[in-house]
Every structure is written in C-alpha cells, then in structure tokens.
Amino acid sequence: MEVETFVKLKKMIDDADQLTQLRSLRDQFQLSIQHNEQMVHKDSIANWNFQINEVHDAFIAKTIALAELRMVGEGLGPPPTSYSYLLLGSAGRSEQTLASDQDSAMIYEDTDDAEASRHYYRTFASYAVSMLIELGYPPCDGKVQSNESLWCQTEAEWKAKLDHWYEDASWESIRYLLIVADARCIVGDDSLFSRVRTYYREGLAARPHILERMIENTVQHKMLLGVFGQFITDRYGEHVGSIDVKYGSYIPIVNSVRWLALDSGILQTSTLERMEGLQEDGVLTFQEYADYRDAFLQMLSLRLKAGYRIENGMYEGFSKLHPKRLDSDEIKRLKKNLRLGKELQRLVLKKFARLK
Structure with missing residues (x-):
C-alpha cells in the first residue's frame, strides 16, 4: 500500500457520511495490508506505523463527527459547549496495530446547567463508543473509555480528579495517572485538553x-x-x-x-x-x-x-x-x-x- 493510497483512503473516509460506508472502508483497509510483508520489515516499520495510525485517526475522528450529527438528528442539538475527545493507550501513543480496542476520554467545558451538559456529553460519548464498536473497534476491557462516568467530565471535574489521584497515590490511582500521560486530543477543542494536561504536568512536578x-x-x-x-x-x-x-x-x-x-x-x-x-x-x-x-x-x-x-x-x-x-x-x-x-x-x- 503506497503513501498515495493511504492519502486516497483518508480522503474517502473524510467524505463518507454513513457508518456503513466507513465499515466497508475499514474492512477493505484491513484486507489490503494484512498480508503485506513490507510492513514487518525494519526499514519500513516506522513509516507503516505512522500511516496505519493516521488511518485509524481518520476513522475515529469521522465516527465522532457522525455521532455528533446523530445527536442533532435525534433532536438533542449540537454540543452546548466546547469539548475535547481524547485517545488513550496505544491510540494515544499513535501505536495502534491493525486491531486495537478503544481507550478514550472526554473533557467538556463547565456550564451553569451542569446536569444538562452531563446528560448531553454522556449520551454523545455512548453513541461514539457504540458506533466505533460497529466499525470494528472493541470496547476497553478495563472500561477506560469516554462513555464511562470516570472518563467523561468537565474541566473542573478532571482537575479535581487529578488532585484526588495524586493525593490517594494507590496502585489504581497511579495506573490512571499513567494512562492520562498518553492522552492526546483527536477531535474538538485542543486548548481545553491543553489546560488539563498543563494541570497534570504541574501536579506531577509538585509531587x-x-x-x-x-x-x-x-x-x-x-x-x-x-x-x-x-x-x-x-x-x-x-x-x-x-x-x-x-x-x-x-x-x-x-x-x-x-x-x-x-x-x-x-x-x-x-x-x-x-x-x-x-x-x-x-x-x-x-x-x-x-x-x-x-x-x-x-x-x-x-x-x-x-x-x-x-x-x-x-x-x-x-x-x-x-x-x-x-x-x-x-x-x-x-x-x-x-x-x-x-x-x-x-x-x-x-x-x-x-x-x-
């Protein structure tokens, strides 16, 4: 699979407007490269890893966009605030293989109507996760994904959660802090994530x-x-x-x-x-x-x-x-x-x- 083919595939993903189209493209993508011996050769593996993860990013970003459209189509409206959809784990590190599960999170802006925002974003995240399952991405066995309440919170809640993990310092809290270290924003307001990441780094430096x-x-x-x-x-x-x-x-x-x-x-x-x-x-x-x-x-x-x-x-x-x-x-x-x-x-x- 040449670089030009990857570019063409990403354009087709971006142009797709139905999940069934994305699933068809995903299946074609998998079949086209699963037997390609070039991808396991040490002189090309870095480029293959980059290209494969660019394609995964395109699939995930488009699916989140379709989930947002689904929210509008069901009368729930567009996002009421800015949000940042994060990838964690191998996806956050841009190291997904041809078959990786979902590791994700969401940060959304604080509002006066906290309950309405919470309901909106957890519904949105649930749609995104279920649609990615339809696209062939398994759910996370450890439930580290955006439709879980622990991983879908406001900026203020995220900062309070980080403080708790730092103060608790149990095995589980440390595991969560290490997971967050691999986070990156795939869709949405990167500045929102950047503020949380800065808070994370400052908290680590202080402890x-x-x-x-x-x-x-x-x-x-x-x-x-x-x-x-x-x-x-x-x-x-x-x-x-x-x-x-x-x-x-x-x-x-x-x-x-x-x-x-x-x-x-x-x-x-x-x-x-x-x-x-x-x-x-x-x-x-x-x-x-x-x-x-x-x-x-x-x-x-x-x-x-x-x-x-x-x-x-x-x-x-x-x-x-x-x-x-x-x-x-x-x-x-x-x-x-x-x-x-x-x-x-x-x-x-x-x-x-x-x-x-």
Missing part, C-alpha cells in the same frame, strides 16, 4: 514522590528472556511455546520510556518521539537512542505479525507469537533487543534510585 510510586507499575512487566538467553514462552494452553510480544517485549519498553519522559518533562505521547526527546535532553546517548529505537521498531513489527481475528464483527489483535514464525536472523535480533529492553528497565531503576 516528586509520585514518580517513585509509578515505578512499581512501570516495571511490573518483564522482558521474556531468561538468564541463559532463552525465550520465556507459554507453558500451557492453546499458545504453548509462544512469546507474549505485547506484554513481554513491547509494553516493558513503552512503560520505561514513558517514565523517563515524565521524569524529564517531555510532553510527547508516542514512544518514538519520547525517545527522541530523551536523546535531545541527554538522558540517552545517541547510541542508546539508536539501539532502543531499533528494539522498539522490532516490537512494533512483531505485534503486526502476530495478527488478528474478527470476533462478533470486531477486530481483535493477538499478542502471542510462536518463534517458529521467525527466521534465524529475526530470532537473533529479538534476543538482542530483549536484552536491550532489560537494560532500559535497569536505566529506569537507576534514575529511580536517584530520586530516593
């Missing part, structure tokens, strides 16, 4: 102990490489012998880079951009940056190679990949990169020790 509390969440997932250089694979079940390429390679790098970025005050949400910022700030040497970037790109390619299935009309990604699907060079490179991932986690712990 250095929160970075310490984030360590346990950050390093909970280990790189799946044993002390003798062997892969740590599933021992039982349908995926016996497989590697968990999401939680045993990709997520440990994402988490480590995010913590270093928060420690350095870097605002970018994508892992690749965070790595660039860390190198520019001197946290990583150029060689470390190049090594970790290469490792991360292989993890992205393996997540794409792991593939997906269609379940109840939704695209659900696999996280398990059997080493037999990799050639000898890929296996050698993966073992090297898993060692680099361990090295990166040690760097985080070294920085953490400095805080104590």
Whole structure:
C-alpha cells in the first residue's frame, strides 16, 4: 500500500457520511495490508506505523463527527459547549496495530446547567463508543473509555480528579495517572485538553514522590528472556511455546520510556518521539537512542505479525507469537533487543534510585 493510497483512503473516509460506508472502508483497509510483508520489515516499520495510525485517526475522528450529527438528528442539538475527545493507550501513543480496542476520554467545558451538559456529553460519548464498536473497534476491557462516568467530565471535574489521584497515590490511582500521560486530543477543542494536561504536568512536578510510586507499575512487566538467553514462552494452553510480544517485549519498553519522559518533562505521547526527546535532553546517548529505537521498531513489527481475528464483527489483535514464525536472523535480533529492553528497565531503576 503506497503513501498515495493511504492519502486516497483518508480522503474517502473524510467524505463518507454513513457508518456503513466507513465499515466497508475499514474492512477493505484491513484486507489490503494484512498480508503485506513490507510492513514487518525494519526499514519500513516506522513509516507503516505512522500511516496505519493516521488511518485509524481518520476513522475515529469521522465516527465522532457522525455521532455528533446523530445527536442533532435525534433532536438533542449540537454540543452546548466546547469539548475535547481524547485517545488513550496505544491510540494515544499513535501505536495502534491493525486491531486495537478503544481507550478514550472526554473533557467538556463547565456550564451553569451542569446536569444538562452531563446528560448531553454522556449520551454523545455512548453513541461514539457504540458506533466505533460497529466499525470494528472493541470496547476497553478495563472500561477506560469516554462513555464511562470516570472518563467523561468537565474541566473542573478532571482537575479535581487529578488532585484526588495524586493525593490517594494507590496502585489504581497511579495506573490512571499513567494512562492520562498518553492522552492526546483527536477531535474538538485542543486548548481545553491543553489546560488539563498543563494541570497534570504541574501536579506531577509538585509531587516528586509520585514518580517513585509509578515505578512499581512501570516495571511490573518483564522482558521474556531468561538468564541463559532463552525465550520465556507459554507453558500451557492453546499458545504453548509462544512469546507474549505485547506484554513481554513491547509494553516493558513503552512503560520505561514513558517514565523517563515524565521524569524529564517531555510532553510527547508516542514512544518514538519520547525517545527522541530523551536523546535531545541527554538522558540517552545517541547510541542508546539508536539501539532502543531499533528494539522498539522490532516490537512494533512483531505485534503486526502476530495478527488478528474478527470476533462478533470486531477486530481483535493477538499478542502471542510462536518463534517458529521467525527466521534465524529475526530470532537473533529479538534476543538482542530483549536484552536491550532489560537494560532500559535497569536505566529506569537507576534514575529511580536517584530520586530516593
């Protein structure tokens, strides 16, 4: 799929005025690239990741626009205030695979009629989430999505919620703070989100102990490489012998880079951009940056190679990949990169020790 084809597809998405049209385009998009071997080649994976996420953004943004039109069509009117629709998780980091679930939130402007605004935006968010399900995006298992009351609130409520999470500092509150770190605005008033993001950053800067509390969440997932250089694979079940390429390679790098970025005050949400910022700030040497970037790109390619299935009309990604699907060079490179991932986690712990 050439760049020109991606551009044409995004134009078709923008021109669509029915959800059925979008679903047809989504299915065509998936079929056109699922067997394309270029996308798992290390020299092209960064561009493939960028293009795939541009397409996902286009699908999601258009669906939200159609949800807004649905509100008008049902007599509920246009948005009564400004709002910001946020993507979180892999979508917030611009790292969605061909099959990723929904992670989202909404911020809307405070008004005198709080109850009416609350009803409007939660209805709006419910439409957006259900329409995205129809488009093939599964709901979030952890209920981190805009139709949940915790994730659909006014600017003032969001700021109060952040204060509570900072003061509570429980495992769950820290998890929520880490989730918010990956947020970006996909539709709506970016300045509204920007104010909440600034409040988040200022709150973190004023509470250095929160970075310490984030360590346990950050390093909970280990790189799946044993002390003798062997892969740590599933021992039982349908995926016996497989590697968990999401939680045993990709997520440990994402988490480590995010913590270093928060420690350095870097605002970018994508892992690749965070790595660039860390190198520019001197946290990583150029060689470390190049090594970790290469490792991360292989993890992205393996997540794409792991593939997906269609379940109840939704695209659900696999996280398990059997080493037999990799050639000898890929296996050698993966073992090297898993060692680099361990090295990166040690760097985080070294920085953490400095805080104590």
